[in-house]
Amino acid sequence: MTDKILLEEQDILNAALAGDYSSSKSLITKLDHYLLSDDRELLREFFMRLHPADSAQVLELFTAEKACALIKFLDIEDQARIFNYLPANFEAQMAQILGRKELAKIVSAMSHDERADLFNRLSPDQQEEILPALAQAEREDIRKLASYPEDTAGSVMTSDYCALQPDITAREAIDKLRREAPDKETIYQSFVIDSQRKLLGVVSLRELLVASPGVKVKDIMNTQPIFGRAEDESEDIADIMAKYDLMALPIINGNDKLVGIVTFDDVHDIIEEEATEDFHKMGSISGHGESITGINFLQVSPWLLIQKRLPWLLALVFVNLLSGAGIAFFEDTIQAVVALVFFLPLLIASGGNAGAQSATLMVRAIATGDVQTKDWVRLLGREVGIAMFLGVGMALAVSFIGVFRAGPEVAVVVALTMMAVVLFGSLVGCLLPFLLTKFNLDPATASAPLITSIADVGGILIYFSIATWLLGIHSSM
Amino acid sequence: MTDKILLEEQDILNAALAGDYSSSKSLITKLDHYLLSDDRELLREFFMRLHPADSAQVLELFTAEKACALIKFLDIEDQARIFNYLPANFEAQMAQILGRKELAKIVSAMSHDERADLFNRLSPDQQEEILPALAQAEREDIRKLASYPEDTAGSVMTSDYCALQPDITAREAIDKLRREAPDKETIYQSFVIDSQRKLLGVVSLRELLVASPGVKVKDIMNTQPIFGRAEDESEDIADIMAKYDLMALPIINGNDKLVGIVTFDDVHDIIEEEATEDFHKMGSISGHGESITGINFLQVSPWLLIQKRLPWLLALVFVNLLSGAGIAFFEDTIQAVVALVFFLPLLIASGGNAGAQSATLMVRAIATGDVQTKDWVRLLGREVGIAMFLGVGMALAVSFIGVFRAGPEVAVVVALTMMAVVLFGSLVGCLLPFLLTKFNLDPATASAPLITSIADVGGILIYFSIATWLLGIHSSM
Numbered sequence: 001m002t003d004k005i006l007l008e009e010q011d012i013l014n015a016a017l018a019g020d021y022s023s024s025k026s027l028i029t030k031l032d033h034y035l036l037s038d039d040r041e042l043l044r045e046f047f048m049r050l051h052p053a054d055s056a057q058v059l060e061l062f063t064a065e066k067a068c069a070l071i072k073f074l075d076i077e078d079q080a081r082i083f084n085y086l087p088a089n090f091e092a093q094m095a096q097i098l099g100r101k102e103l104a105k106i107v108s109a110m111s112h113d114e115r116a117d118l119f120n121r122l123s124p125d126q127q128e129e130i131l132p133a134l135a136q137a138e139r140e141d142i143r144k145l146a147s148y149p150e151d152t153a154g155s156v157m158t159s160d161y162c163a164l165q166p167d168i169t170a171r172e173a174i175d176k177l178r179r180e181a182p183d184k185e186t187i188y189q190s191f192v193i194d195s196q197r198k199l200l201g202v203v204s205l206r207e208l209l210v211a212s213p214g215v216k217v218k219d220i221m222n223t224q225p226i227f228g229r230a231e232d233e234s235e236d237i238a239d240i241m242a243k244y245d246l247m248a249l250p251i252i253n254g255n256d257k258l259v260g261i262v263t264f265d266d267v268h269d270i271i272e273e274e275a276t277e278d279f280h281k282m283g284s285i286s287g288h289g290e291s292i293t294g295i296n297f298l299q300v301s302p303w304l305l306i307q308k309r310l311p312w313l314l315a316l317v318f319v320n321l322l323s324g325a326g327i328a329f330f331e332d333t334i335q336a337v338v339a340l341v342f343f344l345p346l347l348i349a350s351g352g353n354a355g356a357q358s359a360t361l362m363v364r365a366i367a368t369g370d371v372q373t374k375d376w377v378r379l380l381g382r383e384v385g386i387a388m389f390l391g392v393g394m395a396l397a398v399s400f401i402g403v404f405r406a407g408p409e410v411a412v413v414v415a416l417t418m419m420a421v422v423l424f425g426s427l428v429g430c431l432l433p434f435l436l437t438k439f440n441l442d443p444a445t446a447s448a449p450l451i452t453s454i455a456d457v458g459g460i461l462i463y464f465s466i467a468t469w470l471l472g473i474h475s476s477m
Numbered sequence: 478m479t480d481k482i483l484l485e486e487q488d489i490l491n492a493a494l495a496g497d498y499s500s501s502k503s504l505i506t507k508l509d510h511y512l513l514s515d516d517r518e519l520l521r522e523f524f525m526r527l528h529p530a531d532s533a534q535v536l537e538l539f540t541a542e543k544a545c546a547l548i549k550f551l552d553i554e555d556q557a558r559i560f561n562y563l564p565a566n567f568e569a570q571m572a573q574i575l576g577r578k579e580l581a582k583i584v585s586a587m588s589h590d591e592r593a594d595l596f597n598r599l600s601p602d603q604q605e606e607i608l609p610a611l612a613q614a615e616r617e618d619i620r621k622l623a624s625y626p627e628d629t630a631g632s633v634m635t636s637d638y639c640a641l642q643p644d645i646t647a648r649e650a651i652d653k654l655r656r657e658a659p660d661k662e663t664i665y666q667s668f669v670i671d672s673q674r675k676l677l678g679v680v681s682l683r684e685l686l687v688a689s690p691g692v693k694v695k696d697i698m699n700t701q702p703i704f705g706r707a708e709d710e711s712e713d714i715a716d717i718m719a720k721y722d723l724m725a726l727p728i729i730n731g732n733d734k735l736v737g738i739v740t741f742d743d744v745h746d747i748i749e750e751e752a753t754e755d756f757h758k759m760g761s762i763s764g765h766g767e768s769i770t771g772i773n774f775l776q777v778s779p780w781l782l783i784q785k786r787l788p789w790l791l792a793l794v795f796v797n798l799l800s801g802a803g804i805a806f807f808e809d810t811i812q813a814v815v816a817l818v819f820f821l822p823l824l825i826a827s828g829g830n831a832g833a834q835s836a837t838l839m840v841r842a843i844a845t846g847d848v849q850t851k852d853w854v855r856l857l858g859r860e861v862g863i864a865m866f867l868g869v870g871m872a873l874a875v876s877f878i879g880v881f882r883a884g885p886e887v888a889v890v891v892a893l894t895m896m897a898v899v900l901f902g903s904l905v906g907c908l909l910p911f912l913l914t915k916f917n918l919d920p921a922t923a924s925a926p927l928i929t930s931i932a933d934v935g936g937i938l939i940y941f942s943i944a945t946w947l948l949g950i951h952s953s954m
Contacts, residue, residue: 275752283837297842323822345800360760365774448925
């Protein structure tokens with residue numbers, strides 16, 4: 001009977017984890033039912049069959065209160081394992097509901113980097129409350145890890161790494177790793193330190209296993225290990241680890257002492273978060289102030305989103321006013337040939353689109369490291385060629401529409417303008433990211449909306465200048 | 478003397494690896510000099526001190542011919558290690574220069590996934606040429622791995638994993654891993670298979686070490702391991718590995734047989750490539766046809782870039798023609814109050830910008846899995862609130878300009894329009910990605926340029942409708 005229920009549950013569970021709406025609803029109903037009937041055994045069984053990452057995902061379907069009630073029958077170790085996978089803001093909500101002692105027990109069983117992140121999300125009162133309930137070593141560890149600014153190596157590293165003395169043998173080292181295995185983030189990379197905790201080298205479990213058992217650690221370790229510094233940006237740390245395919249990177253502080261390690265699973269999160277940040281900037285969503293990339297998008301407050309969006313919208317108003325000024329300047333031309341206005345949105349939008357394309361390509365290539373500032377001349381050359389070709393293609397397309405709509409004269413103006421604006425937009429889109437980099441600004445500031453707005457201004461000036469000149473309109477200004 | 482040279486070299490090298498232009502030039506000159514004087518010892522020493530990833534980066538500064546000459550004095554093993562880190566297209570260029578036998582030797586020493594990728598980049602002639610020079614097992618392995626379509630798990634997995642029989646003891650397993658260590662991608666996760674290569678379970682080296690030596694592998698392995706299928710999309714594989722923090726994921730084929738593993742270092746590349754693809758799509762760069770994300774952006778041919786850009790530019794022309802049609806429809810209104818044209822770019826651009834922002838947020842949130850289709854109602858509600866607020870803020874800003882520029886009547890029109898277009902743009906940007914997902918299209922098709930163009934059309938209709946109505950202009954149409 002129980003097996004049958006569990007089997008049905010499995011299907012619903014899988015669908016719910018994949019994001020199916022009605023399955024999520026059924027799952028909530030089912031677990032609510034267990035909770036109501038206080039069926040500890042079924043609840044425990046349910047969560048014990050799940051990977052802690054899945055348990056965390058299931059808990060997120062509920063309120064923080066219910067989530068606490070759902071897992072309170074599990075062992076502290078298992079609760080801590082689930083906490084390791086919960087998003088920090090939900091975790092903090094649950095922490096507010098748990099009793100001081102229970103929270104302290106979970107915190108002390110969590111992995112060192114995750115618990116420091118959780119600690120940073122607690123209110124000052126809560127922080128004061130749980131610290132006394134922790135052992136002194138844990139207290140200090142949490143305080144230290146939680147003290148590093150966001151987006152630095154220090155803020156993502158963990159302190160539960162394996163440290164070895166240089167003079168022990170490979171056999172002794174393996175024995176030590178075996179004993180420490182349950183409490184360490186990884187035993188596959190060990191970090192060799194002296195009595196001052198200065199980093200002397202790195203040795204992998206693979207090297208220890210392959211070495212003859214009596215050889216000393218210092219004789220097989222890599223004495224020039226790649227390392228990071230606690231104040232380095234987490235993005236740079238992720239780049240290094242991805243470049244050298246590292247499973248774990250040692251992090252040292254200002255005194256060259258080993259203070260933690262960053263592991264490969266952190267790198268995934270960093271790369272994804274950085275990509276999201278760049279993505280947002282490209283859509284002219286401000287990167288300043290409180291981050292919206294570290295938390296689930298559904299949980300971001302509307303007020304925070306307004307703060308991210310309004311400044312750029314307002315700033316772009318000023319660029320767009322220049323477009324208006326350009327139109328005012330050419331009012332006579334427009335009065336003379338109102339038909340020109342028909343092509344205005346098409347022409348300026350095409351320049352903006354071509355510009356957004358080339359800015360997107362450049363910004364991303366700079367972000368991934370494919371392209372460096374020195375490459376600008378080479379890329380500009382390629383861009384000119386591409387833009388000429390695109391411009392001719394677009395000009396051909398619109399000249400037909402031009403002839404049909406407003407006669408051959410306007411068609412020539414429109415075709416020439418199209419070539420010019422596509423070239424103009426593409427060059428702005430290609431160069432602006434480099435210029436920004438040159439002045440130590442973020443290249444992603446060259447967002448699609450900014451490029452589009454600049455292309456609008458340029459497009460208006462180009463269009464009406466060509467029209468005024470070719471159609472022989474005399475300006476009264 | 479040599480030490481001094483090496484020390485100077487180190488500084489130049491570090492700067493060159495960080496992308497400094499003049500240091501790269503110096504490094505090229507230095508290595509050119511070694512090459513010219515045929516100084517094997519210095520060349521060998523130079524590359525032996527470098528991580529193979531750095532060696533690969535240095536080689537990329539040169540032509541493929543020179544790159545081959547630079548490393549030809551290294552052992553085959555070391556050459557293969559460098560090849561593992563070279564981008565596939567440069568590697569293929571080098572392969573064309575190397576002799577058949579030498580290439581075969583390098584290929585057979587490379588890691589299994591990297592060599593299959595290289596093989597796929599070779600010309601059919603070259604493929605035919607090197608196959609006979611390889612051992613039969615290698616030939617089959619390469620053919621198998623190279624046969625999976627791009628962007629599938631099969632195309633990124635490697636076949637040099639550790640397989641264990643279920644009935645051996647933990648001690649025997651560790652001994653086997655020790656012996657196989659030099660040839661395997663990882664020894665930290667082993668895959669337990671039966672005589673048909675069916676996947677029975679997974680066991681980590683940590684578990685083997687902690688277990689008592691006499692216990693059987695089958696009694697400590699995880700019998701319900703998370704796995705992928707060879708035909709799964711590599712993006713999904715990366716998501717699974719990131720979610721569960723996996724170091725290696727077993728991949729099975731249609732017959733449930735273990736055919737390879739994907740390791741954590743592949744995940745970095747996949748996440749980065751997927752982010753680049755989405756980034757590009759958001760800038761309306763087509764994702765169809767030959768990929769431009771797998772290779773260095775500097776190496777992408779102009780012709781390929783044109784193919785990626787022109788179709789979207791042309792497609793958007795049609796959307797933009799609707800804007801022209803909208804303007805034509807309101808020609809009388811424009812004739813009556815030409816001052817309205819002054820605000821046109823500002824208003825339609827603001828709608829487009831707000832729309833690009835909300836589309837960017839949605840597309841990325843859908844891509845990272847934060848948001849699912851079922852969330853659309855909830856997000857639409859939030860978006861309406863945000864857009865109302867943004868609209869009011871923007872309306873206040875432009876109403877001042879409106880009064881100053883064209884009097885209170887036009888100011889009211891402009892302010893009302895601003896509120897309406899910001900709301901319109903935001904809602905289009907918020908809903909279009911969901912609509913596309915609903916119809917199984919890529920949400921990132923809701924690119925900034927597409928949203929901008931749609932917002933332009935809507936903005937023109939809204940603006941002149943409000944103006945015609947409020948200013949009491951009688952259309953002759």
